[in-house]
Amino acid sequence: MLGDFPTLLGAGLVLLGIFYLGYLSLKINFPNVILYIIFGVICADILVDNEVLHFASEVGIVLLFFILGLEFSISRLGDIARKAWSSGLLDVFLSLGVAMFISIGFGLDLLSSFVVGGIAYATSSSITAKMLDDKGRMANRETEFILAILIFEDLVAPIVIAVLIGITSSGAFSVTDLSIVLAKVILLIMAAVTISKIVPEPLERFLNKIDDEDFRFALLIGIAISFGGIALWLELSEVLGAFLAGMMLAEMSKIERVEQAVIPIRDLMLPTFFVYFGTTIQFGQGIPMPLLLISLIIWSIIAKILVGVIGGKWYGLSKKVSFRAGLSLCARGEFSVVIASIASGPIKLLGGFYVIVVAFIGMLLFEYAPNIADRFYGKKVNKQRKLKVPGS
Numbered sequence: 001m002l003g004d005f006p007t008l009l010g011a012g013l014v015l016l017g018i019f020y021l022g023y024l025s026l027k028i029n030f031p032n033v034i035l036y037i038i039f040g041v042i043c044a045d046i047l048v049d050n051e052v053l054h055f056a057s058e059v060g061i062v063l064l065f066f067i068l069g070l071e072f073s074i075s076r077l078g079d080i081a082r083k084a085w086s087s088g089l090l091d092v093f094l095s096l097g098v099a100m101f102i103s104i105g106f107g108l109d110l111l112s113s114f115v116v117g118g119i120a121y122a123t124s125s126s127i128t129a130k131m132l133d134d135k136g137r138m139a140n141r142e143t144e145f146i147l148a149i150l151i152f153e154d155l156v157a158p159i160v161i162a163v164l165i166g167i168t169s170s171g172a173f174s175v176t177d178l179s180i181v182l183a184k185v186i187l188l189i190m191a192a193v194t195i196s197k198i199v200p201e202p203l204e205r206f207l208n209k210i211d212d213e214d215f216r217f218a219l220l221i222g223i224a225i226s227f228g229g230i231a232l233w234l235e236l237s238e239v240l241g242a243f244l245a246g247m248m249l250a251e252m253s254k255i256e257r258v259e260q261a262v263i264p265i266r267d268l269m270l271p272t273f274f275v276y277f278g279t280t281i282q283f284g285q286g287i288p289m290p291l292l293l294i295s296l297i298i299w300s301i302i303a304k305i306l307v308g309v310i311g312g313k314w315y316g317l318s319k320k321v322s323f324r325a326g327l328s329l330c331a332r333g334e335f336s337v338v339i340a341s342i343a344s345g346p347i348k349l350l351g352g353f354y355v356i357v358v359a360f361i362g363m364l365l366f367e368y369a370p371n372i373a374d375r376f377y378g379k380k381v382n383k384q385r386k387l388k389v390p391g392s
Helices: 007-028 032-042 050-068 074-105 111-119 125-134 143-170 175-198 200-208 213-233 238-249 255-279 290-315 318-326 335-341 345-378
Strands: none
Touching: 007 032, 007 050, 007 255, 032 143, 032 255, 032 335, 032 345, 050 213, 050 255, 050 290, 074 111, 074 143, 111 143, 111 345, 125 143, 125 345, 143 175, 143 238, 143 290, 143 318, 143 335, 175 200, 175 213, 175 238, 200 238, 200 318, 213 238, 238 290, 255 290, 255 335, 290 318, 290 345, 335 345
C-alpha cells in the first residue's frame, strides 16, 4: 500500500518516474522495459499490492495485445503461416520445449517447467523492432525473416499464456484439464473469427458518424477490455481475449483510425504493467536455482541462433545472413514478463532475473551481430571494376 500519503500522489509520482525512465532509456539506448521493472523493484515497499497500479497495469497489457491483434487480419495470418510455419514451429520446440525439458531435469514439476519454457520462448518484439530501426537494418535481407518470426511468436504467445492461466487456475496439468483449456481457446477463437466477418463493416460506418473522439475512445477500449473480461470469465487469459478483439476489427478498411484512438492510452498505461511486475519481485531473497538460471540463459541464446541458422536457411537466406538473424533474435522482454507474472515464488523471481539478463545480452548480440557474422563467414569485399575511359 502507499504508506500514509494519498493514492493520487502515489499515482502521480509513478507517472513522473515512468516519464523520467522513458526519457533516460532514449538517452542511454537501453530498453525502457528493464528500467520500469527495476523501478518497480526499488519502489516495491510502497507500491506492492496497490490496487490502482494493478488495475492500470491490467488495462495496459490488454491494450498492448488489442493493438497487436489489429495487425493480424485473417488473410495476413494465412500469409504468415505459409511463409514461416516451419521456422516458427522450430522456434517453439527449441525455445519453449527444450527449456521445459531442461527445467524438468533440474527437478521442477511439469507445470512449473511449462511456465519456465514460456518465459524462455518469445523474443522481445519491442526491443528487436526498435533496434532494427535504430541501427538502420530495416532494409537488410534478414529483416523480413526476423519480423516473420516475431509475428509467429506474437500469435503463439497469447495461446501459451491462455493455456498457462487455464491450467494454473485449476492447479493441475492433466490431459483432461489441458483438453478443456484448449477447447475453450478454440471456442473463443472461432467466435472471434465469426464476429470478424460480421462486425467490422457496420462498426466502421458507425464510427464515421461519431464526431466526438471521447465516445470513440470509450467504445474501442470497452470492446478490448470486455473481450478480455470474457476470456477471464472462461478462466483463460485476458491477453488472448484482447488479442482476438483486435483481430476481429483488423478487417476494417481504415484500421489506423482505431489504432490512433487507442495507442496513446496504451502508451500511458503499459509501463505501469512492468512497474507492477517489478513490485512483485523480491530480489532480497537472492538468486533462486542459479544453475537452472545459467543453463536457461545459455540455452535460450543458443536456441535463437539455431532458429536463425536453420530457419533462415529454410526461408531462403544465406548462411551468413541466417546467422546474423539468429544473433538478432536473442532479446527477451514483454512476453516473458507477462508469462513470469503468472508464476509465483521462486519461479517468478527466476523469471525476473532471466528477463533482465537476457534482454541485456540480447541487445549486445544485436549490436554486434554484423561484426560477429563477418568474423565467422568473412566480410564481403566489393570488387572495384576497372573502367576504361573513352579516348584513352
